[in-house]
Amino acid sequence: MEPQAAVVEPVDDPRALQRALSAYRTPLLARSVFELVVTVIPFGLFWFLTWASVSAGYWVGLVLAIPAAGFLVRLFMIQHDCGHGSFFPSRRANDWVGRALGVFTLTPYDFWRHTHALHHAHSGNLDRADEGSIDTLSVREYQALSASHRLRYRLYRHPLILFGLGPVYLFMLSNRLPVGFLRAGWMPWLSTMGTNAGIALVVVGMMWLVGVGTFLLVHLPIAVLAGAIGVWLFYVQHQFENTRWAHDEAWSFQETALYGSSYYDLPAPLRWMTANIGIHHVHHLASRIPFYRLPEVLEDHPQLRKISRVTLKQSLHCARLALWDEERQRLVPFEHASTQTPPVRA
Numbered sequence: 001m002e003p004q005a006a007v008v009e010p011v012d013d014p015r016a017l018q019r020a021l022s023a024y025r026t027p028l029l030a031r032s033v034f035e036l037v038v039t040v041i042p043f044g045l046f047w048f049l050t051w052a053s054v055s056a057g058y059w060v061g062l063v064l065a066i067p068a069a070g071f072l073v074r075l076f077m078i079q080h081d082c083g084h085g086s087f088f089p090s091r092r093a094n095d096w097v098g099r100a101l102g103v104f105t106l107t108p109y110d111f112w113r114h115t116h117a118l119h120h121a122h123s124g125n126l127d128r129a130d131e132g133s134i135d136t137l138s139v140r141e142y143q144a145l146s147a148s149h150r151l152r153y154r155l156y157r158h159p160l161i162l163f164g165l166g167p168v169y170l171f172m173l174s175n176r177l178p179v180g181f182l183r184a185g186w187m188p189w190l191s192t193m194g195t196n197a198g199i200a201l202v203v204v205g206m207m208w209l210v211g212v213g214t215f216l217l218v219h220l221p222i223a224v225l226a227g228a229i230g231v232w233l234f235y236v237q238h239q240f241e242n243t244r245w246a247h248d249e250a251w252s253f254q255e256t257a258l259y260g261s262s263y264y265d266l267p268a269p270l271r272w273m274t275a276n277i278g279i280h281h282v283h284h285l286a287s288r289i290p291f292y293r294l295p296e297v298l299e300d301h302p303q304l305r306k307i308s309r310v311t312l313k314q315s316l317h318c319a320r321l322a323l324w325d326e327e328r329q330r331l332v333p334f335e336h337a338s339t340q341t342p343p344v345r346a
Contacts, residue, residue, distance in 0.1 A: 050068055
C-alpha cells in the first residue's frame with residue numbers, strides 16, 4: 001500500500017500566525033543551560049564508555065556509538081539554535097557556544113550560520129539559490145538531460161550517496177575548506193580555519209590520551225552516524241511528497257515555511273534527541289523560537305499538528321522521491337519521469 005501523503009491543512013492568515021508566534025521567542029536562560037548540560041555530559045559519558053569497552057577488547061561496546069551519535073546530533077541542534085540567536089538571550093553567548101560546539105560537530109559556526117540564513121530566506125523558491133540544500137531537479141529538467149547527466153543525478157540522489165558518502169564528504173571534507181565562497185570575503189575562511197584549528201587541538205589531544213587507532217575506531221563511527229542522521233533529518237524536513245515550491249512571482253515566505261517544511265512527527269524519545277527539529281514548519285515560520293518552546297506552539301495552536309505532517313513510517317517513502325513535478329505540484333520518484341512526455345529539444 002502506498003504511504004499516505006503528508007496532510008496539508010490551510011491556515012487563514014500565515015502572516016498573522018507569524019506575528020502571534022513572536023510571543024514564544026524569548027529564551028529561558030536556566031532552561032538553555034539545562035539543555036546544554038544534559039546533552040554535553042551524556043555525550044561525553046557514552047564516548048568514554050565506548051572507548052572503555054573497545055580498549056578492554058569488548059567490540060560489542062561499539063553499539064554505544066549509537067547513543068553517542070544521537071547526543072552529537074543534539075549538540076548540533078543546540079548549535080543550530082545558537083546560529084538563529086534563539087538559544088541564549090545574549091548574542092555573545094550564542095556565538096561563542098555555537099563556535100565551541102562547531103569543533104565537535106565539525107561545522108564552522110559563522111560560515112554555517114551565513115549559509116543557513118540564506119536557506120531560510122530562499123527555501124522553496126525555485127528561482128533563488130538555496131545554499132546548503134539538497135539539489136532537486138524538476139521532471140522536465142531531468143528529461144532534458146543527456147544520458148550521462150541523468151546517471152550522475154541518479155547516483156547523487158541514491159540513498160547510499162545522500163545518507164552515506166554524502167555526510168562523510170560534507171562534514172569531513174567540504175566543511176574544512178569553503179572553496180565555493182571565495183567572493184564572500186574573509187568570514188567563511190576565518191570561521192572555517194578557526195574551527196579546523198580547534199578540531200586539530202581536540203583530535204591531537206585525544207589521540208595522545210587514548211591512541212591514534214583507538215580514537216579513530218571510536219570516534220569515526222560516532223561522527224559518520226551522526227552525520228547521516230543529520231542529513232536525513234534535513235532531507236525529510238523539505239523533501240516530502242506534498243512539499244511546496246514555487247517560482248519567484250508565486251513564492252511567499254510564510255506559506256512556503258508552513259507548507260514547504262514538514263512536521264516530522266517522531267516518537268517522544270526521538271523527538272527529544274533531535275531537539276524538536278521535526279517541528280520544522282513552525283521553525284521556518286519563526287526561527288527565533290528556542291527548540292524547547294516549539295511544543296508550546298503546538299499546544300496553543302493545535303491546527304499546526306495537521307499541517308505537512310509526516311510520520312516516521314511515512315518518511316521512509318520520502319527516500320524514493322527525487323524529482324519535482326511542476327504540473328502536480330509534488331515530489332515524485334524517478335519512475336514518474338517515464339510517464340510524462342519529454343520536452344522537445346531545439
